[in-house]
Amino acid sequence: MGISPEDSGKINKQGKRMSDVATANFLVEQIGGKRHIGDMLHSAWRELSKRFPHKNDPENRWTERRLRGWWNNESQIVKHFQMVELYETAEALRKARDQHAEFIEKTARIRQMAKLAKTNPVGGVAPR
Secondary structure, eight states, X not given: OOOOGGGTTSBOTTSOBOOHHHHHHHHHXXXXXXXXXXXXXXXXXXHHHHHOOOTXXXXXXXXXXXXXXXXXXXXXXXXXXXXXXXHHHHHHHHHHHHHHHHHHHHHHHXXXXXXXXXXXXXXXXXXX
């Protein structure tokens, strides 16, 4: 992914400073996946709420409204702990997606080898 909470405020590719909200939105997009905005925000909220429920601290619970406020630039405040939780979640999901892609690739190779073995039985007599 290449962006960390410490990088918020750094210069992006266009030479402009990335605000905390822009960084948060980028991480929300990484967490929720690139899809319809409502679905993406709901998915990100579900994942963040599952990982960081804040049961004893209702003011700091993750809400869809908080994510939508950042997305629509209605809020300019992203607390440090929120940025850290966003980053940790996005990083964990990136690693899980990479592992899943690796698993799919590996099973495809095994499936291909099994298909070849089925067409060429081992120990059979070669045709003359």
